[in-house]
Amino acid sequence: MATINGVNGVNGNGHQAHHHHIGEERRKSCWYEEEIEENLRWCFALNSILHTGASQYQDITLLDTKPFGKTLIIDGKLQSAEIDEFIYHESLVHPALLHHPNPKTIFIMGGGEGSTAREILRHETVEKVIMCDIDEEVVDFCKSYLDVNKEAFGDSRLHLVINDARAELVSSKDSFDVIIGDLADPIEGGPCYQLYTKSFYESTVKPRLNVGGIFVTQAGPAGVFSHTQVFSCIYNTLKHVFQYVVPFSAHIPSYADTWGWVMASDAPFTAEVEEIDMRIKQRVKGENSFLDGKTFVSASTLCKAVRQTLAKETQVYTEKTAKFIYGHGAAHRTLNA
Amino acid sequence: MATINGVNGVNGNGHQAHHHHIGEERRKSCWYEEEIEENLRWCFALNSILHTGASQYQDITLLDTKPFGKTLIIDGKLQSAEIDEFIYHESLVHPALLHHPNPKTIFIMGGGEGSTAREILRHETVEKVIMCDIDEEVVDFCKSYLDVNKEAFGDSRLHLVINDARAELVSSKDSFDVIIGDLADPIEGGPCYQLYTKSFYESTVKPRLNVGGIFVTQAGPAGVFSHTQVFSCIYNTLKHVFQYVVPFSAHIPSYADTWGWVMASDAPFTAEVEEIDMRIKQRVKGENSFLDGKTFVSASTLCKAVRQTLAKETQVYTEKTAKFIYGHGAAHRTLNA
Amino acid sequence: MATINGVNGVNGNGHQAHHHHIGEERRKSCWYEEEIEENLRWCFALNSILHTGASQYQDITLLDTKPFGKTLIIDGKLQSAEIDEFIYHESLVHPALLHHPNPKTIFIMGGGEGSTAREILRHETVEKVIMCDIDEEVVDFCKSYLDVNKEAFGDSRLHLVINDARAELVSSKDSFDVIIGDLADPIEGGPCYQLYTKSFYESTVKPRLNVGGIFVTQAGPAGVFSHTQVFSCIYNTLKHVFQYVVPFSAHIPSYADTWGWVMASDAPFTAEVEEIDMRIKQRVKGENSFLDGKTFVSASTLCKAVRQTLAKETQVYTEKTAKFIYGHGAAHRTLNA
Amino acid sequence: MATINGVNGVNGNGHQAHHHHIGEERRKSCWYEEEIEENLRWCFALNSILHTGASQYQDITLLDTKPFGKTLIIDGKLQSAEIDEFIYHESLVHPALLHHPNPKTIFIMGGGEGSTAREILRHETVEKVIMCDIDEEVVDFCKSYLDVNKEAFGDSRLHLVINDARAELVSSKDSFDVIIGDLADPIEGGPCYQLYTKSFYESTVKPRLNVGGIFVTQAGPAGVFSHTQVFSCIYNTLKHVFQYVVPFSAHIPSYADTWGWVMASDAPFTAEVEEIDMRIKQRVKGENSFLDGKTFVSASTLCKAVRQTLAKETQVYTEKTAKFIYGHGAAHRTLNA
Structure with missing residues (x-):
């Protein structure tokens, strides 16, 4: 791993100043993606993958998404989103x-x-x-x-x-x-x-x-x-x-x-x-x-x-x-x- | 939520037969995405987002990715992947x-x-x-x-x-x-x-x-x-x-x-x-x-x-x-x- | 280029049988992607990029998209789609x-x-x-x-x-x-x-x-x-x-x-x-x-x-x-x- | 279409100043995407879709991509890119x-x-x-x-x-x-x-x-x-x-x-x-x-x-x-x- 290092005090301050932006950058790198139709995709930035599991009949996932909050996914299809x-x-x-x-x-x-x-x-x-x-x-x-x-x-x-x-x-x-x-x-x-x-x-x-x-x-x-x-x-x-x-x-x-x-x-x-x-x-x-x-x-x-x-x-x-x-x-x- | 229901015994068996496939389908809906260069993206299917955090200097994330295993991300850039x-x-x-x-x-x-x-x-x-x-x-x-x-x-x-x-x-x-x-x-x-x-x-x-x-x-x-x-x-x-x-x-x-x-x-x-x-x-x-x-x-x-x-x-x-x-x-x- | 070759007559027929499917596969590899909001993406499979240009004020693109037909994009934002x-x-x-x-x-x-x-x-x-x-x-x-x-x-x-x-x-x-x-x-x-x-x-x-x-x-x-x-x-x-x-x-x-x-x-x-x-x-x-x-x-x-x-x-x-x-x-x- | 209008002279200048950036924004909205493996995607920003066609055996597409120049795609798989x-x-x-x-x-x-x-x-x-x-x-x-x-x-x-x-x-x-x-x-x-x-x-x-x-x-x-x-x-x-x-x-x-x-x-x-x-x-x-x-x-x-x-x-x-x-x-x- 090529870690960031060698930062002196002045640059260190610079880092903190940019910190919010860094977070934004990072958090948008994980996405949930659904094909609404064959040629149409709908993608939500993810906070986290809360739980995944499978029943006898279905696969079930609970995601924490940025635009719609907690989102229940069954067999790869959105079922229900917290905010709407x-x-x-x-x-x-x-x-x-x-x-x-x-x-x-x-x-x-x-x-x-x-x-x-x-x-x-x-x-x-x-x-x-x-x-x-x-x-x-x-x-x-x-x-x-x-x-x-x-x-x-x-x-x-x-x-x-x-x-x-x-x-x-x-x-x-x-x-x-x-x-x-x-x-x-x-x-x-x-x-x-x-x-x-x-x-x-x-x-x-x-x-x-x-x-x-x-x-x-x-x-x-x-x-x-x-x-x-x-x-x-x-x-x-x-x-x-x-x-x-x-x-x-x-x-x-x-x-x-x-x-x-x-x-x-x-x-x-x-x-x-x-x-x-x-x-x-x-x-x-x-x-x-x-x-x-x-x-x-x-x-x-x-x-x-x-x-x-x-x-x-x-x-x-x-x-x-x-x-x-x-x-x-x-x-x-x-x-x- | 429009839950799947009404499955009779025969179809139930059918579900199980397809179960592996269902899982594959579901799991590919979450992706990590990195812009290697401005016009070039590299995307890994995700198993889970293991941990996220931030230090004084950097944001740090540990992902479990399908193609490369556990992957360390610092400030939105891949640092190190388990398998290579x-x-x-x-x-x-x-x-x-x-x-x-x-x-x-x-x-x-x-x-x-x-x-x-x-x-x-x-x-x-x-x-x-x-x-x-x-x-x-x-x-x-x-x-x-x-x-x-x-x-x-x-x-x-x-x-x-x-x-x-x-x-x-x-x-x-x-x-x-x-x-x-x-x-x-x-x-x-x-x-x-x-x-x-x-x-x-x-x-x-x-x-x-x-x-x-x-x-x-x-x-x-x-x-x-x-x-x-x-x-x-x-x-x-x-x-x-x-x-x-x-x-x-x-x-x-x-x-x-x-x-x-x-x-x-x-x-x-x-x-x-x-x-x-x-x-x-x-x-x-x-x-x-x-x-x-x-x-x-x-x-x-x-x-x-x-x-x-x-x-x-x-x-x-x-x-x-x-x-x-x-x-x-x-x-x-x-x-x- | 590693071209497909060596196909005998029987397989050749097989190719034709699968031809529609081949086309589907190919055509879905080009996408238009718009960030509706910062954490929300909306993506259309593309048939073609019909025209691009720039005026004094704006960049302008006409796409042929699979889900919505001809689509007018100004400065990276969808303006108007043929079908709706x-x-x-x-x-x-x-x-x-x-x-x-x-x-x-x-x-x-x-x-x-x-x-x-x-x-x-x-x-x-x-x-x-x-x-x-x-x-x-x-x-x-x-x-x-x-x-x-x-x-x-x-x-x-x-x-x-x-x-x-x-x-x-x-x-x-x-x-x-x-x-x-x-x-x-x-x-x-x-x-x-x-x-x-x-x-x-x-x-x-x-x-x-x-x-x-x-x-x-x-x-x-x-x-x-x-x-x-x-x-x-x-x-x-x-x-x-x-x-x-x-x-x-x-x-x-x-x-x-x-x-x-x-x-x-x-x-x-x-x-x-x-x-x-x-x-x-x-x-x-x-x-x-x-x-x-x-x-x-x-x-x-x-x-x-x-x-x-x-x-x-x-x-x-x-x-x-x-x-x-x-x-x-x-x-x-x-x-x- | 909700066209941009009502720009006075001063803002007009502003537009021109930002023009290069506008273009960058627009051009990155079209992407070629290939699944290298089932869980791994490789995506190139597109300039244009130059030609598409189909032979008896194969579908064939020529793309103009930003990172790799003209790119030949056969049946949805990259064959050959101009620059390498x-x-x-x-x-x-x-x-x-x-x-x-x-x-x-x-x-x-x-x-x-x-x-x-x-x-x-x-x-x-x-x-x-x-x-x-x-x-x-x-x-x-x-x-x-x-x-x-x-x-x-x-x-x-x-x-x-x-x-x-x-x-x-x-x-x-x-x-x-x-x-x-x-x-x-x-x-x-x-x-x-x-x-x-x-x-x-x-x-x-x-x-x-x-x-x-x-x-x-x-x-x-x-x-x-x-x-x-x-x-x-x-x-x-x-x-x-x-x-x-x-x-x-x-x-x-x-x-x-x-x-x-x-x-x-x-x-x-x-x-x-x-x-x-x-x-x-x-x-x-x-x-x-x-x-x-x-x-x-x-x-x-x-x-x-x-x-x-x-x-x-x-x-x-x-x-x-x-x-x-x-x-x-x-x-x-x-x-x-």
């Missing part, structure tokens, strides 16, 4: 629970990170939450490392089940006010595509909803271009099963894309801006950062390009017609190989 | 000690990493090694984290001095059989350029060498193009001070370049291949991986392009004419700013 | 023109790319457009290379002026129905900050608007986090000058962010969804891809986090208080250095 | 021709780039060179774009044959003083592995050599670690076929590695340093940049680590035992897939 996961989880949870008149029992398909449960448990109407994730090690990992969900994991209303969500719903005798799909995107041959099909929605989800019950699912990228990957098809599939279907979307900075969710029910969604804001005040502990009545108006009013695709979409997910997606929330490259 | 530091350190130490008839006392300028001392201490003739590094925190860091040098740091023949190497040599009453320069490259305004000047060699180094003593220094990049940065000038400067001067070089994979060293003495270098190999057997504990008689013949026989530059080089380092280098072994961008 | 520039330009132009009862005369500050003029000229009410850009070479470059704007540049209603926009407005005797700011973001010390100040809006812009006239400006990044850079301050500054001010935003994929615009007038903005859609039908040639009545509702209904910042914003741009922005649309790093 | 291809081609050609007492007829397997022919044709003893490359389009591409080889392609002594090198040698009635292998590395299932086997050397190459004839081949990476990929095995295979075998190597900066060649004959290699230098003077037009007598001593004296592997190597390439290599000079990832 609230956008995803507030959007997934609150519109569905707020449109329901009195949501008491909730079933989460997936959700092992714990953030979906955390947002649900902020609703004072909620009496029981079943979180059903197949991967115990991911759940344990998140329980240990994600401080922000510690309280939720300890809430007595939360019932954690390690099982395949479909098997659990099939065998369950309970029914629910809200069922939430917090799963990887539907990829042909991927681990979750069966949980996005018309038959699954019809035969497994809908029968487990109480009267007036609401189903909501994350629905993949929903940007001006990316919404054609799975968002429009999930929307169209749900339209074949439920009477009322509301697609909505929001830009999530760490995903470098706009993300989509679809909410569905056989009861109409009647809550207006003021009603939503009032219900937040009455039912939700703490304050939302992202979602309120107006935010939901914006999120559920899609731009012309996306609305046109959704209107024309004819594909329905069946066991035989899963579509491919290249992107977030999925271990598809590997699992699909 | 033996090339640098065997080349810096053994030619000088092996050409000396009986090296007992050694002075290292810099060398805080400990690897130079480790190689010296393998010589059974050696009775005393003074390692003089200005940065106590770097030394402590390396002592703690570089297992390969643990034994050397604990050797009773090693005397560690925290001081500026020039000041130490000036005030020292001792003289040495071999003096070794393990310092950052000479950059105009950089921390070490004073330790590469004609006046330093003449007034400070040479007077501290015993009769027949040898001085050797790392001498920066020595590739077909990069040798013009500082290698040829260090060589020429030493030629103005010592009677016999031997430049040599070797390709170090983690540096993405050929590296240079220069050895100088007022006694001729007479050991031939067989003599060198015999001295290794007689004096050196353990086995070298890189250096032996033939390796030194190869290293000290420079290619035509480099020999021509060295023959024509006229510049001599003085306090006023340090040259710029963009590259390894130096915090020059920052310190020179 | 319609989002930026439809948002900048149409809301303002559609809210005006009968827009005939339009002044563009900047806009040298030609896309803003192109969108304006689709309005059949428009009789005269002045595009005032300081950089003739950028205008000529875009005229030559951006086929999509060829027709606009040739439209007899377009009057191109090469001048500083402020000087032009100050000396102009004309007044306008709509004035459009298509300029780099306001950066302290940057080239355009004077064109975002309260005094500029009050003394230069407003006097040049006809009664009922509308001013609209691009307003920098407007994401959940990035809106604090300049968006909230541009909004607040305009609120001190105009009676009615409407901020709106939309996610632009190639920018990896949500972008903002602010529209201002002393006449109220009264057009509802249906009215906007009707005016589009009546006035606009061709079909919008992005903007219609509902899109504008979504874009102008900001999410809670952004609304809160805007409501609390107290800063007003003056000649002395420009704010820093790290991001798109600006050569700030260089110009601000 | 002389190291590869002087090493491939001159040692073999200079050790031969009077080389008149030369056969090149591969070599479509033209640089190998160029170096051969500098030898005034040479009367006839057959360059046999399978890919006519690559040859045409190089003929058109590589100015440095224009003269060689036009030399009347050069006979270009488009054919599989093995088929050509098998059917040829000529024999040669020197046969040169300028082919992709031997990869299991790759296009060239049959041209590195014991049976090929024995049955096809050796019978086509005149008495005292010399065979030389490029032999893949030969660094302290990388020499185990194919270099040691090519060496060992040739040792089973020829009486005298000389491996040698040199660091090539643009390859980020040391490269290897192996020279073989049934006549001993007796030329010493002085003889080589004299023959260069007598026979070779123009001046070598890299290779002379001393350079060859250095190149053919391998370091201890490499010599040890070569001494212990037992594997011989046969039709059934090709080894895998990850690296330069080969389209192996694709072709082997």
Whole structure:
């Protein structure tokens, strides 16, 4: 090693003067890099690699990134970043629970990170939450490392089940006010595509909803271009099963894309801006950062390009017609190989 | 988080079958990146960021990289990589000690990493090694984290001095059989350029060498193009001070370049291949991986392009004419700013 | 060169079979890389580097990128990408023109790319457009290379002026129905900050608007986090000058962010969804891809986090208080250095 | 597009003052990136993408890179860079021709780039060179774009044959003083592995050599670690076929590695340093940049680590035992897939 040496006092002062700059230089040399699409990369400067591990199903990494804080990576794909996961989880949870008149029992398909449960448990109407994730090690990992969900994991209303969500719903005798799909995107041959099909929605989800019950699912990228990957098809599939279907979307900075969710029910969604804001005040502990009545108006009013695709979409997910997606929330490259 | 779920038994097996591949995929998403030159980058996939810290003088990081193992980074520049530091350190130490008839006392300028001392201490003739590094925190860091040098740091023949190497040599009453320069490259305004000047060699180094003593220094990049940065000038400067001067070089994979060293003495270098190999057997504990008689013949026989530059080089380092280098072994961008 | 050879007929066929894959492999080795923020990189695979050049003021490059098509880069920052520039330009132009009862005369500050003029000229009410850009070479470059704007540049209603926009407005005797700011973001010390100040809006812009006239400006990044850079301050500054001010935003994929615009007038903005859609039908040639009545509702209904910042914003741009922005649309790093 | 505008005269001057810096900034945003190994990347800043094309066998790209000049890429792997291809081609050609007492007829397997022919044709003893490359389009591409080889392609002594090198040698009635292998590395299932086997050397190459004839081949990476990929095995295979075998190597900066060649004959290699230098003077037009007598001593004296592997190597390439290599000079990832 050629160490720096021979510095006299005067230069020594010089060193200290430049010290902050030195640090900046050094810290930018380690990067996390993700291929969002085949020809598109998204790279975060790293502070550290906090933990790495592997479960029976997935590889799991927790990074400390400069632009987005602690970041959970599953099978090489960004799942959730500390500074903006609230956008995803507030959007997934609150519109569905707020449109329901009195949501008491909730079933989460997936959700092992714990953030979906955390947002649900902020609703004072909620009496029981079943979180059903197949991967115990991911759940344990998140329980240990994600401080922000510690309280939720300890809430007595939360019932954690390690099982395949479909098997659990099939065998369950309970029914629910809200069922939430917090799963990887539907990829042909991927681990979750069966949980996005018309038959699954019809035969497994809908029968487990109480009267007036609401189903909501994350629905993949929903940007001006990316919404054609799975968002429009999930929307169209749900339209074949439920009477009322509301697609909505929001830009999530760490995903470098706009993300989509679809909410569905056989009861109409009647809550207006003021009603939503009032219900937040009455039912939700703490304050939302992202979602309120107006935010939901914006999120559920899609731009012309996306609305046109959704209107024309004819594909329905069946066991035989899963579509491919290249992107977030999925271990598809590997699992699909 | 959109967790993977809903995997049935059959797919579960599929997951395990792909598991190795999944890991490979994930692990390649974190990278160390260094700009070797302004327009040239060298990037290593990362296993982990082991430690980061900062001393009074420098920022220091220890990475676990996939291609080169544990890698020491100082001020954003690669210093030393686990799997090939033996090339640098065997080349810096053994030619000088092996050409000396009986090296007992050694002075290292810099060398805080400990690897130079480790190689010296393998010589059974050696009775005393003074390692003089200005940065106590770097030394402590390396002592703690570089297992390969643990034994050397604990050797009773090693005397560690925290001081500026020039000041130490000036005030020292001792003289040495071999003096070794393990310092950052000479950059105009950089921390070490004073330790590469004609006046330093003449007034400070040479007077501290015993009769027949040898001085050797790392001498920066020595590739077909990069040798013009500082290698040829260090060589020429030493030629103005010592009677016999031997430049040599070797390709170090983690540096993405050929590296240079220069050895100088007022006694001729007479050991031939067989003599060198015999001295290794007689004096050196353990086995070298890189250096032996033939390796030194190869290293000290420079290619035509480099020999021509060295023959024509006229510049001599003085306090006023340090040259710029963009590259390894130096915090020059920052310190020179 | 170690050329591939010795391939027999059978393997030759094999080559052809793999040919598509070979191409994919090769084409991904060239990348455009932009630091969106200091610790955040956005990288596009390249097809080719179409043109590079430099004007008196700026460096200008036209790339052919895989994910976003032809992409215009000014001073190392992405300005406009072929496949999604319609989002930026439809948002900048149409809301303002559609809210005006009968827009005939339009002044563009900047806009040298030609896309803003192109969108304006689709309005059949428009009789005269002045595009005032300081950089003739950028205008000529875009005229030559951006086929999509060829027709606009040739439209007899377009009057191109090469001048500083402020000087032009100050000396102009004309007044306008709509004035459009298509300029780099306001950066302290940057080239355009004077064109975002309260005094500029009050003394230069407003006097040049006809009664009922509308001013609209691009307003920098407007994401959940990035809106604090300049968006909230541009909004607040305009609120001190105009009676009615409407901020709106939309996610632009190639920018990896949500972008903002602010529209201002002393006449109220009264057009509802249906009215906007009707005016589009009546006035606009061709079909919008992005903007219609509902899109504008979504874009102008900001999410809670952004609304809160805007409501609390107290800063007003003056000649002395420009704010820093790290991001798109600006050569700030260089110009601000 | 948010163009820069509103610049007054004073700022305008400021722009010009910063202009050089702006350019630097811009030009570094386009990069060529190669995965040297799976976990190791080597990236060059780009000036431009000069040409891209595809032949029946290969994809071919010519880049203008900042650190290495014009660079030829075949199937995503660097083949040859303007500023240092002389190291590869002087090493491939001159040692073999200079050790031969009077080389008149030369056969090149591969070599479509033209640089190998160029170096051969500098030898005034040479009367006839057959360059046999399978890919006519690559040859045409190089003929058109590589100015440095224009003269060689036009030399009347050069006979270009488009054919599989093995088929050509098998059917040829000529024999040669020197046969040169300028082919992709031997990869299991790759296009060239049959041209590195014991049976090929024995049955096809050796019978086509005149008495005292010399065979030389490029032999893949030969660094302290990388020499185990194919270099040691090519060496060992040739040792089973020829009486005298000389491996040698040199660091090539643009390859980020040391490269290897192996020279073989049934006549001993007796030329010493002085003889080589004299023959260069007598026979070779123009001046070598890299290779002379001393350079060859250095190149053919391998370091201890490499010599040890070569001494212990037992594997011989046969039709059934090709080894895998990850690296330069080969389209192996694709072709082997």
